[in-house]
Amino acid sequence: MRKQINLNHDWLFYPDIAGYESLKLEKMEKKPQTVDFPHTVKELPYHYFNEKEYQFISLYEKKISISSEFKDKAIFLIFEGVANVAVVYINGAESFRSVSPYLAFKKDIANELKFDEENTIEVLVDSRELSTIPPFGGAVDYLVFGGIYREAYLRIQNKVAIENIYAYGHDVLKEKQKLTIETTLSSNQKGSLIYKLYEGTGETMDKHPVYSSIREKDQKKIRSTMTLENIKLWDTLSPNLYTLEATLVDISGNAVDQKKEVIGFREAIFKENGFYLNGTRRKIIGLNRHQSYPYVGYAMPKSMQELDAKILKDQLGVNLVRTSHYPQSKHFLNKCDELGLLVFEEIPGWQHIGDEVFKENSKVNLQKMIKRDRNHPSIVLWGVRINESPDDGPFYKEMNEIARRLDGTRQTGGVRNFAKSEFFEDVYTYNDFIHKGDNTPLSKPVDIMPERAPYLVTEFNGHMFPTKSFDSEKRRVEHALRHSRVIEAMMGNTKISGAIGWCMNDYQTHKDFGSGDQICYHGVLDGFRQPKMASYVYSSQREDEPILMISSSMNIGDHDGGDLGNIYAFTNCDYIELYKNDEFIKTFTASKTSPLKHPPIVIDDFIGEQLEKNEGFSKRDAAVIKKVIKAAASQGFNLPLKEKASMGVLLLKNKMTLDDGVALFGKYYAGWGQSQRIYTFKGFKDKKQVIELKRGAFDKVHLEIDPSKTVLTNDESYDVALVSLKAVSDFGEVLPYHDEVISIETVGSISILGPKTFPLRGGQSGFYVRSHRGDGQGKVTIRTTNLGRHELEFTIRDGGHLHL
Ligand code: GAL
Numbered sequence: 001m002r003k004q005i006n007l008n009h010d011w012l013f014y015p016d017i018a019g020y021e022s023l024k025l026e027k028m029e030k031k032p033q034t035v036d037f038p039h040t041v042k043e044l045p046y047h048y049f050n051e052k053e054y055q056f057i058s059l060y061e062k063k064i065s066i067s068s069e070f071k072d073k074a075i076f077l078i079f080e081g082v083a084n085v086a087v088v089y090i091n092g093a094e095s096f097r098s099v100s101p102y103l104a105f106k107k108d109i110a111n112e113l114k115f116d117e118e119n120t121i122e123v124l125v126d127s128r129e130l131s132t133i134p135p136f137g138g139a140v141d142y143l144v145f146g147g148i149y150r151e152a153y154l155r156i157q158n159k160v161a162i163e164n165i166y167a168y169g170h171d172v173l174k175e176k177q178k179l180t181i182e183t184t185l186s187s188n189q190k191g192s193l194i195y196k197l198y199e200g201t202g203e204t205m206d207k208h209p210v211y212s213s214i215r216e217k218d219q220k221k222i223r224s225t226m227t228l229e230n231i232k233l234w235d236t237l238s239p240n241l242y243t244l245e246a247t248l249v250d251i252s253g254n255a256v257d258q259k260k261e262v263i264g265f266r267e268a269i270f271k272e273n274g275f276y277l278n279g280t281r282r283k284i285i286g287l288n289r290h291q292s293y294p295y296v297g298y299a300m301p302k303s304m305q306e307l308d309a310k311i312l313k314d315q316l317g318v319n320l321v322r323t324s325h326y327p328q329s330k331h332f333l334n335k336c337d338e339l340g341l342l343v344f345e346e347i348p349g350w351q352h353i354g355d356e357v358f359k360e361n362s363k364v365n366l367q368k369m370i371k372r373d374r375n376h377p378s379i380v381l382w383g384v385r386i387n388e389s390p391d392d393g394p395f396y397k398e399m400n401e402i403a404r405r406l407d408g409t410r411q412t413g414g415v416r417n418f419a420k421s422e423f424f425e426d427v428y429t430y431n432d433f434i435h436k437g438d439n440t441p442l443s444k445p446v447d448i449m450p451e452r453a454p455y456l457v458t459e460f461n462g463h464m465f466p467t468k469s470f471d472s473e474k475r476r477v478e479h480a481l482r483h484s485r486v487i488e489a490m491m492g493n494t495k496i497s498g499a500i501g502w503c504m505n506d507y508q509t510h511k512d513f514g515s516g517d518q519i520c521y522h523g524v525l526d527g528f529r530q531p532k533m534a535s536y537v538y539s540s541q542r543e544d545e546p547i548l549m550i551s552s553s554m555n556i557g558d559h560d561g562g563d564l565g566n567i568y569a570f571t572n573c574d575y576i577e578l579y580k581n582d583e584f585i586k587t588f589t590a591s592k593t594s595p596l597k598h599p600p601i602v603i604d605d606f607i608g609e610q611l612e613k614n615e616g617f618s619k620r621d622a623a624v625i626k627k628v629i630k631a632a633a634s635q636g637f638n639l640p641l642k643e644k645a646s647m648g649v650l651l652l653k654n655k656m657t658l659d660d661g662v663a664l665f666g667k668y669y670a671g672w673g674q675s676q677r678i679y680t681f682k683g684f685k686d687k688k689q690v691i692e693l694k695r696g697a698f699d700k701v702h703l704e705i706d707p708s709k710t711v712l713t714n715d716e717s718y719d720v721a722l723v724s725l726k727a728v729s730d731f732g733e734v735l736p737y738h739d740e741v742i743s744i745e746t747v748g749s750i751s752i753l754g755p756k757t758f759p760l761r762g763g764q765s766g767f768y769v770r771s772h773r774g775d776g777q778g779k780v781t782i783r784t785t786n787l788g789r790h791e792l793e794f795t796i797r798d799g800g801h802l803h804l
Contacts, residue, residue, distance in 0.1 A: 001157065001158065001255065001256065001257050001258050002155060002156070002157045002161075002257065002258065002259070003155070003156040003157070003802065004153050004154070004155050004801075004802065005153060005154040005155075005156065005802045005803065005804050006151065006152075006153045006716050006717065006801055006802060006803045006804070007037075007062060007064070007077075007121075007152045007153050007154060007803075007804055008036055008037040008038075008151050008152060008153070008716060008717035008718070008803070009036050009037075009717070009718075009773060009803055010034055010036070010062070011034070011035050011036070011037070011039075011060045011061065011062045011148075012032035012033070012034060012035075012060070012061040012062070013032055013033045013034070013035040013039070013041075013058065013059070013060055013061075014026060014027065014030055014032050014058060014059040014060075014061070015033070015041055015042065015056065015058045016056040016057070016058060017030075017056075017057055017058060017059055018057070019057060019124075020059070020087070020089070020122075020124050023059060032061070035060075036717060036718055037148050037149075037150070037151055037152055037299075037717055038147075038148070038149045038150055038151065038296075038298070038299035038300060038301055038717065039060075039147045039148050039149065039299050040054070040145050040146065040147045040149060040296045040297045040298065040299040041054050041056070041058050041125065041127050041145075041146040041147040042054035042145075042146070043295050043296060043753070043754065044145075044295055044297065044508070045295075045755075046294050046295065046527075046754075046755075046758065047508075047517035047518050047519050048517045048518060049518055051143060051510055051511060051518065054127055054145055054146050054297070055127050055128045055129060055146065056127060056128065056146070057124065057125070057126050057127070057128070058124075058125050058127070058146070058147075059122055059123070059124050059125070060122065060123045060125065060148055061120060061121070061122045061123075062120075062121050062804075063118050063119065063120055063121075064118075064119050064121060064154075064804050065116065065117060065118050065119065066113055066115055066116075066119070066154075067115065067116060068115035068116050070110075070115070070156050071110075071115055072159070073110060073156050073157060073158060073159065074108045074110055074156070074157050074158065074159045074161065074186070075108060075109055075110040075113065075154055075155075075156050076106045076107065076108050076109070076154065076155040076156075076157070077090075077095075077106060077107055077109045077121065077152075077154055078104060078105075078106040078152065078153055078154070078155060079098070079104060079105055079106070079123075079148065079150070079152045080104045080150035080151045080152065080329075080330065081101070081102060081103070081104065081148075081149055081150030081298070081329070082098060082101065082105075082123070082125055082147070082148050082149070082150075083101035083102075083125075083127060083144050083145060083146050083147060083149060083298065084099070084101045084125075084126060084127055084128070084129070084130065084133050084136075084144060084146065085097065085098070085099050085125070085126040085130065085133065086098045086105070086123055086124070086125050086126075086148075087123070087124040087126075088107070088121065088122070088123050088124075089120075089121070089122040089123075089124070090109050090112040090113065090119065090120070090121060091112065091113075091114065091119055091120055092120065092122075093112070095107060095109060095112055099130075099132070099133050099361055100348075100361070100364060100365050100368060101133065101144055101326075101348065102326040102327045102328075102348050102365070102369075103327055103365060103368040103369060103372065104150075104368070104372065106155075123148060125146060125147065125148065126146075127145070127146020127147065129144070131354055131355075131358070132354060132355065132357040132358050132361060133358070133361060134347070134348040134349040134354070134358060134361055134362050134365060134386065135325065135326075135348050135349045135350040135352070135386070136352075136354075137352050137354040137358060138350070138351055138352030139350075139351070139352075139510065139512050139513075140350045140351075140352075140510060141350060141509050141510065141512075141513040141514075141520065142290055142292070142325070142350070142507055142508070142509050142510075142520075143292065143297065143507075143508050143509060143510065143518075144298075145292070145296075145297025145298045145299070146297075147297070147298070147299055149297070149298040149299040150298075150329060151301075151716050151717050153716065154804070157257060158256045158257055159186065159187075160185065160186055160187055160189050160248070160250075160256055160257070161185070161186045161248065161256070161257040161259075162183060162184075162185060162186075162246055162248055162257050162258075162259040163184045163185060163186045164183070164184040164371065165181060165182070165183050165184075165244065165246055165259055165261045165375070166181070166182040166183075166371075166374055166375065166407075167179060167180070167181045167182075167244050167261055167263050167375055168180055168263075168374075168375075168407075168409045169231070169263070169264075169265035169266070170409070172231065172233060172265045172266060172267050172278070173267055173278060173279050175229075176227050176228065176229055177227070177228045177229070177231045177265060178225055178226070178227055178228070179197070179211075179225070179226050179228055179244075179263075179265075180223065180224070180225045180226075181195060181222075181223070181224055181225075181226075181244070181246070182221065182222070182223045183221070183222045183223075183246055184220060184221050185217075185220050185221075185222075185248065187220065188219055188220045189250065190217070190250075190251050191217060191248065191249050191250040191251050191256075192214050192215060192216050192217055192249045193214070193215045193217050193222060193224075193246055193247070193248055193249070194212065194213070194214050194215075194246070194247040194249060195211075195212060195213050195214075195215070195224075195226070195244065195245070195246055195247075196209040196211070196212040196244075196245045196247075197209055197210050197211040197212070197228070197242055197243070197244055197245075198210065198242060198243045198244075198245065199232070199240075199242055199243075200241065200242070200243065201241045201242075201243050201262050201338070205243050209245075210228070210230075210231075210242075211226065211228055213226055231265045232265075233264075233265050233266055233278050234264030234265055234266040234337075234340070234377040235266065235277060235278055235340060236277065236282070236319050236340040236341070236342060237340060238340070239264065239337065239338060239339060239340030239377075239378075240264065240265075241262050241263070241264050241337060241338065241377070242262070242263050242264065242265070243260055243261070243262055243263075244260065244261045244262075244263050245258065245259075245260050246258065246259050246260075246261075261375050262334070262337060262375070263375050263377065264337060264377025264378075265377070266278055266377050267279065268342070268380040268410075269411070270381070270411055270426065270427045270454035270456065270497050271454055272452055272453065272454055272455075272495065273494050273495065274454075274494060274495075274496075274497050275380075275454075275456070275497040275498060277342075277380075282319070283490070283491055283497070283498055284319060284320045284342070284456065284497055284498020284499070284500070285318050285319055285320070285487055285490075285498060285499065285538065285541060286318050286319065286320030286321060286322060286342070286344070286498060286499070286500035286501070287312060287316065287318050287321060287322075287500060287501050287503060287504040287524065287538070288321070288322045288324040288458075288459060288500055288501065288502050288503040288504060289308060289312070289321050289322070289323060289324065289328070289503065289504045289505070290324065290503065290504070290505065290507040291305075291308075291323075291326075291328050291329065291332070292507050292508055292527075293527070293768070294508075294527045294528060294754060295753055295754035295755070295768075296753050296754070296768075297508070300720060300768075301331075301715075301716075301717050301718060301719060301720055302329075302331040302715055302716065302717075302719075303708070303709065303719050303720055303721070304720050304722065304768075305328075305329040305331035305332040305335070306331055306332070306334075306335040307529070307708055307722060308332060308504070308505075308529070309321070309332055309335035309336050309339055309341055310335065310339065311504075311525070311529055312341055312504060313336075313339040313340065313341040314339070315531075315535075315539060316504075316524070316535055316538040316539050317538055317539050317541050317542035318341070318538055319340075319341065319342055320341065320342035320343065320344060320380075320498065320500060321336065321341055321342070321343055321344070321500075321504070322343075322344040322345075322346065322383075322458060322500045323343060323344070323345045323346055324346060324387065324459075324502075324503065325346055325348060325349060325350055325383075325386075325387040326346065326347070326348040326349075327345060327346075327347070327348070327365075327368075327369045327372070327373065328345075330372075333345075333373060333376050333378065333379070334376075336376070336378040337376050337377055337378045340378070341378055342378055342379075342380050343376065343378045343379045343380065344379075344380065344381040344383060344413065344429075344456075344458070344500070345369065345373060345379050345381075345382060345383060346382075346383025346387065346415065347362060347365045347366050347369060347383060347384065347385075347386065347399075348362075348365055348386075349362065349386030349387055349389065350386065350387050350388065351386070351387065351388045351389055352386070352389065353386055353389050353390065353392055353395065359395055362386065362395075362399070363398070363399065363402060366382075366384060366399055366402050366403060367402060367406060369382075370382060370402075370403060370406040370407050371406060374406065374407045374409075374410070379410065380410065380411075381410060381411055381412070381413045381427060381429075381456075382403045382407070382410055382411075382412050382413070383412075383413055383414065383415060383429070384396070384399040384400055384402070384403045384412045384413070384414055384425065385399065385413075385414025385415060385416075385425070387415045388415060388416060388417040388431060391421055391422040393422055393424075396414060396422070396424050397424050399414075399424075400412050400414075400424040400425060411425070411426035411427050411454075412424075412425040412426050412427070413425050413426070413427040413428075413429035413456065413458070414429060415429045415430070415431060415458045415459070416428075416429070416430055416431070417430070417431045417433075419443075419447060419448040419449075420448070420449070420450045421450065422450070423449070423450050423451060423453065426453070426454065427453065427454045427455070427456055427497070428445075428448070428449045428453045428454065428455050428456070429455075429456045429457075429458045430443075430448050430455070430456070430457060430458060431457075431458055431459035431460070431502075432448075432457045432459070432460050432486075432499075433459070433460060433461070433462065433463070433464050435460065435461070435464065435482055435485065435486055436464065437465070437478060437482060440489070441460075441482075441485040441486045441488070441489035441490075442457060442460070442486060442489045442490060442493070442496065442499070445493075445495045445496060446495075454497060455495055455496055455497060456496070456497045456498055456499075456500070457486075457490060457496060457498065457499040457500065458500050459500060459501070459502040459503075460483075460486045460499055460500075460501055460502060461479075461482050461483055461486065461501055461502055461522070462502030462503060462520075462522040463502075463513075463520070463522065464482070465478065465479055465482055466515060466520065466521040466522055467479035467521055467532060467534070468515075468521045468526075468761075468762060469526050469530065469532050469736060469761060469762025469763070469764060470736060470737065470739075470761055470762035470763075471762075472558070473551070473552060473553060473558055473559070473736070474559075476532060476533040476534075476551075476736070477533060477551045477552070477567075477568065479532065479533060479534045480532075480533040480534040480536065480537050480551065480568070480570065480600075481568070481600070482534075483501055483524065483534045483537045483538070484537045484570075484596070484599065484600055486499055486501070487499055487501075487537065487596060488594055488595060488596040488599060491595035491596050491597075492595035501524065501538075502522055503522050503523055503524075504523055504524065504525060505523040505524075505525045505526065505527060505529055506519055506520060506521050506522065506523040506525070506526050506527045507519070507520055507522070507523070507527065508520075508527075524537075524538065526761070526762065526764070528722065528724065528764070528765055528766030529722065529724075529766070530724055530726070530762075530764040530765070530766060532762075533549070533551060533570075536549035536570035537570055537600070539570075540570040540571050540572050540598050540600075541572065541596075541597055541598050542572060543572065546571075546572065546573060546683055546685060546690040546691040547570070547571055547572050547691075548569060548570070548571040548573060548576070548681065548683045548691045548692075548693050549569070549570045549571070549693075550567060550568075550569055550570075550603075550681055550693055550695055551567050551568040551569070551570065551600075552564060552567040552695065553695060553733065553736070554567075554677070554679050554695040554696045555696075561633060561634065562633060562669075563633035563634045564606060564633075565634070566602050566603065566604045567602075567603045567604075568600040568601065568602060568603065569588070569600060569601040569603060569681060569683070570600050571590075571598065571600075571601060571683055571691075572597075572598045572685070573590075573601075573683035573684055573685050573690065573691065574589065574590060574684055574685055574686070574687075575587050575588060575589040575590065575601070575683075575684050576588045576601055576603065576681050576682065576683055576684070577681070577682040577684065578603060578606070578608070578679065578680070578681060579679065579680040579681075579682070580606065580608075580610075580677055580678075580679055580680075581677055581678055582678075582680065583610070584608070585605070585606060585607065585608035585610070586605050586608040586609075588601050588602065588603050589601065603681075605626070606668075606669065606679075607626050607629070607668045607669065609622070610668060611625055611626065611664075611668065615664070617654070621650055621653070621654070624646050624647075624650055625647075625650060625664060627643070627646070628643050628646060628647045628650075628661075629664065629665050629668060629669045630669075631643045632665050632669075633665070633669055647661055677696050677697065678694055678695075678696040678697060679694065679695045679696050680692060680693075680694050681693045681694070681695070693731070693732075694731040694733075695731060695733060696731075698729035698730050698731050698733070699730060700729070700730045701727055701728065701729055701730075701735060701738070701786075701787065702727075702728060702730075702787060702788070703725060703726070703727060703728075703740070703782070703784060703787035703788060703790065704724075704725070704726040704727075704728045705723060705724070705725060705782065705790055705792065706723070706724040706725075706726075707721050707722070707723045707724075707769070707792060707794075708721050708722040708723070708724075709721045710792070710793065710794050710795065711794070711795045711796075711797060712750070712769070712770075712771035712778075712794055712795070712796045712797070713771075713796075713797045713798075713799045714771055714773055714774075714796065714797070714798050714799055714801075715799045715801060716801060718770050718771050718772065718773075719770065719771045719796075720753065720768050720769065720770045720771075721768070721769045721794070722766050722767075722768055723766060723767050723768075723769060723780070723792065724764070724766045725742060725760065725764060725765045725766060725767070725782075726760075726763060726764045727740055727760055727763045727764070727787060728763075734762075734763045734764055735763040736762050736763045737762075737763065738760050738763040739759045739760055739761070739763075740759065740760050740784050740785065740786055740787050741757060741758070741759050741784065741785065742757065742758055742759070742760065742765065742767075742782060742783075742784055743756060743757045743782075743783045743784070744756050744757075744767060744780055744781065744782050744783070745780070745781045745783075746769070746778060746779065746780050746781075747778065747779050748776055748777045748778030748779055748794070748796075749771065749772040749773075749774060749776035749777070749778055749796050750769050750770065750771055750772065750778030750780070750794050750796065751769075751770055751772065752767055752768065752769060752770075752780075753767075753768040753769075753770055754767065754768060769794060771794075771796045772796070773798070773803075774796070774798060775796060775797055775798055776795075776796045777793065777794065777795060777796065778793070778794040778795075778796060779791060779792070779793055779794070780792040780794070
């Protein structure tokens with residue numbers, strides 16, 4: 001009934017042309033490239049590029065032939081995402097256009113096609129930043145790379161068909177649940193609609209419907225409510241999904257169309273005292289995500305979109321993602337449904353509201369976003385306001401009305417960066433950057449809101465403390481602690497529903513922002529999604545497996561004056577035992593008063609009872625010496641008078657010289673000139689040791705190579721694997737200053753996105769392997785000067801999808 005033919009391969013691409021009119025001439029002069037979608041108009045260097053490099057007009061061209069057997073059908077040409085403006089020409093005549101870089105657009109082109117003949121589809125893409133298109137017109141702290149960066153396909157269906165299904169559960173916490181389905185047809189025709197509801201999705205879908213119903217229809221829009229029983233709720237912990245299948249039947253009983261929607265039943269409400277999911281109050285710990293990647297910008301296929309959702313939910317353990325600052329890929333959202341990751345989805349824009357045309361475009365974006373995504377159970381809030389834009393009463397009143405009209409089941413939010421803003425939404429969503437390291441982590445909601453309302457912190461940290469994975473340990477730790485302090489403060493305040501950190505990953509940006517190299521180092525992961533220290537603040541809140549990350553390499557030479565200071569265990573363990581060269585030092589326990597389930601455990605004593613045990617000092621003297629040693633470590637041997645006096649008394653009492661005192665410092669604290677120490681950290685849960693980590697002097701370094709997958713499946717389009725690279729010690733510690741140069745080569749039906757030679761940054765990096773069409777094999781050879789030569793094999797499979 002419906003046939004999808006993918007159009008993601010073998011397009012001719014003419015970059016940087018003057019315009020459609022001049023094209024004939026340019027086509028003769030220029031040799032086109034052959035490209036596949038997702039595609040970026042220009043691959044960029046990792047950093048220090050000129051953002052104007054990709055801001056040009058280009059043309060994509062493909063010849064297709066459609067059999068006349070489809071003459072009486074509707075043939076939709078669909079693009080999932082093109083940045084920024086797209087004008088589609090069919091056989092040389094303009095057909096349709098889009099000015100929404102983040103949303104799909106389509107048209108039934110059946111009347112414009114010549115059947116059984118060659119047709120030319122051309123897409124003129126303007127990647128310049130036109131001021132009528134959100135987010136442009138002002139400064140923007142991110143890049144909107146150009147290109148046909150999501151998939152394109154043809155959908156062939158009957159002319160009378162199901163256009164849209166909006167399905168939502170209500171009364172879901174009651175004994176009998178309700179499901180309302182609003183179906184819109186392409187045109188009216190007598191007949192009926194058969195609804196079937198199945199448990200599960202895709203291959204895991206149960207074959208027997210849990211519910212079915214037949215509705216007579218005699219109009220274009222049909223609204224029906226059904227009563228259900230024993231529905232399994234969708235939750236972050238058990239994300240139960242259902243497949244709703246709607247079949248359109250004509251009066252002779254023939255099925256003319258069928259459409260499936262994945263849905264879930266849940267109740268999600270923000271209240272003044274917090275966020276409730278299925279009646280239970282749940283604190284939101286989230287991260288903001290930019291959909292950009294090194295080199296290729298936005299152009300990444302399904303697997304990479306899905307991987308980001310997995311990283312957020314399974315690795316970082318957050319329960320919500322904000323799609324800052326635009327609607328993101330359907331693959332990402334589908335995965336959020338599947339994994340149980342809540343979503344705050346937001347319209348495109350950044351701080352600036354343009355003219356009336358811009359505002360109209362924003363309204364269209366909002367409508368398209370809600371119509372596209374309102375069946376996703378993971379989405380719990382619509383961002384109807386341009387991120388951090390000033391008040392604009394009439395505009396934002398209308399935006400809220402649009403959202404409520406299209407989806408009465410979800411609340412609205414609108415992200416602000418100032419207090420007491422005009423408020424039309426349901427939830428006051430606020431970017432709170434108050435924390436500077438030594439002050440309050442979060443503002444008081446009453447100081448920010450103009451009236452009482454549900455309250456959600458939508459960003460924190462970010463530009464207040466940009467941190468690179470190759471920064472000093474001190475900075476990387478402080479970055480982590482700032483994330484931890486804010487989350488802890490949020491957890492302790494019942495008026496705050498949650499806090500969404502800025503942000504998941506480092507991202508490319510305009511030259512007015514970032515660290516001067518076109519990168520905002522605001523991520524808890526780097527651009528290749530490799531973890532920074534701060535990421536462990538999030539992952540240590542997980543419960544499914546033991547997590548332990550120690551904030552220090554324990555190298556005194558990397559610390560001012562050789563002072564290790566306080567170090568932190570980011571862990572979900574109850575307590576940590578510290579051993580120095582296998583000798584037990586001390587047990588450190590997580591704070592029991594912290595509102596954070598697993599606050600970082602402070603480790604501030606590397607001597608323990610060694611002075612008593614090994615040197616025979618009394619408990620009291622040992623305590624004084626420890627204090628003096630600590631003071632010496634942090635302030636050098638120019639000790640304050642008080643410490644000097646205590647030390648003097650002690651030395652006299654124990655018949656020791658000053659040199660003996662200095663030796664104690666060396667032996668038990670700094671270890672200068674001595675053979676280096678090995679520290680062992682043992683993590684305990686319920687009194688059982690569950691994890692162990694070593695730090696200190698190590699002998700060997702190796703390259704850890706971790707591909708996200710080794711079987712690449714050509715699905716709607718090509719597939720991509722991320723290969724993570726880390727220089728690690730034999731203790732498994734990532735070595736943050738390792739900058740080995742990596743060279744890669746491929747053979748077989750794969751290739752590399754981006755450069756083939758690059759350094760490790762902060763001891764880590766990654767590269768992307770993409771598949772080419774057809775079943776086959778591929779091999780990547782990784783060469784380094786110091787970390788060996790390695791090989792990785794890939795298998796490429798064709799997913800059996802229809803392609804043109
Ligand atoms: C916010 C903004 C984000 C990002 C962040 C950096 O003001 O909403 O997009 O720029 O600052 O901290």
